[in-house]
Amino acid sequence: MIPRYQTILFFILLAASIVMGTVLWQLRARAHQRLLAGMDTTPTQAPLVAPPEQATLYFDNDADSTLMTEVLSLPLPPSPNARARALLGKLLDLYTLPNATHPVPGGAASVTQVFLLPATGDDSASTAPAAEAKTSDFGPQLAVVNLTGAFAAGHPSGLETETLTVLSICATLHANLPRITQVRFLVDGQPRATLAGHADLTRTYLTADAVPTEGIHP
């Protein structure tokens, strides 16, 4: 048998809890309304449209296994990271066209991020002293390209086609951002052994090896 005073106390506490919950809910709603009221969404500054610039894209031609160049006029953002991502997005968009010479699905959305870091190691020694490169804003850079898993999963499998894709990315980055001397790849933010079963994505690629002097093979 529950004592009478405990029953009364229970109902009092229950009623207090309901009242407090209701008050908190109303306070939250009022705070949300005040927040919305404080935000001024009126456009007061016109969006910046970057002026078109000349960009050189190296795209693959499966017919003769070469890298070919195409100079386009593109609006590119001033930030090097965003610029690199925009360039690769445009490059991969070319591969989704119906008459693409190197058909690869995915397009611009296949490049999630491009990070630019100071290049290290002996590989960068050919372009600038390593010690100077680490401290200078003009030293060689390592580009880390983060691709989507869907791009890797949908990429055609084959030594040649995968190699051409990797080389076209490296050559395009170096042609437009000459400080990029090394390129590494991630897929969904993680290291991945191969692109689609063949091309090694665990190594650091040197852009000097990728840029063709004239329509050369990979």
Place this chain on the structure above:
Amino acid sequence: MRWTENTHKNSGCPILAASLFLPLGWDSTNSPHVLGSLILTSIVSSLKRLTPLLASILLLALTIPAFAQAPPATANRFVVVLDAAHGGDDSGGTLKDPSGVANPEKAITVALSVRLRSLLAARGISVVTTRESDSAVDDDRRAEIANHAKAQACLSLHATQSGSGIHIFASSLPPAQPASIVPWKTAQAAWVTRSLALAGDLNSALLHAGMTVTLGRTALSSIDSMSCPAVAIEIAPEIPSGHSEPVSPSDSGYQTRVAQALAAAILEWRSNASRTEVANP
């Protein structure tokens, strides 16, 4: 240990001393080392004035350098490693033949490997394969097999639906000088120059067979760890002149022609003795 008493019964005690150096299962009747021992025993027999014990000691002293200078067994063997790519859970790419049937890359590579192995074996070339069935072999294991075989040529076989003709790839590692300690992932660097020469021989043979060939360099982890002349060969559909229908890499006739051309190239590679010295990458 085998003592052929009937053959060398006139040799007496010294030949017994020589036979102590023969390993188990050694066929002494066909061995050049035993012929040398016979010459030595004739010398010994002329020294009958010496006691048998002194003769044995003399024979022992003369025989040890002869065995020490014997070349390793692999130095005179010409070994080719055939690496059929993929296998097991790793099917590789998918290739469709003209009838629309999809073939996994792993099946095509092992079929080509078997054809090429038969052709090379018929020409007296020792062949080591990384797999001959649908089994999973990782890249490190493939390189281990090739390096253990001390091969004079390593061919990694692939197939693709993209492009046309035959694609030959050497490692894209920069050439490096041979070193006493070799990094596993860049072991091929000391062999890149010879791998490019091997690719050149393969290119010539395939062109001679009337095929379209593309030469290139790539980053492929299996051949990057091989310490031998190594190339990757990728078979793409063949587009014959006068026919609009491409020939799929799964076509047995196409595979046979490719295998014959590759076997001819390997023979050419073997014929150049200066390039097949294992000790000098």
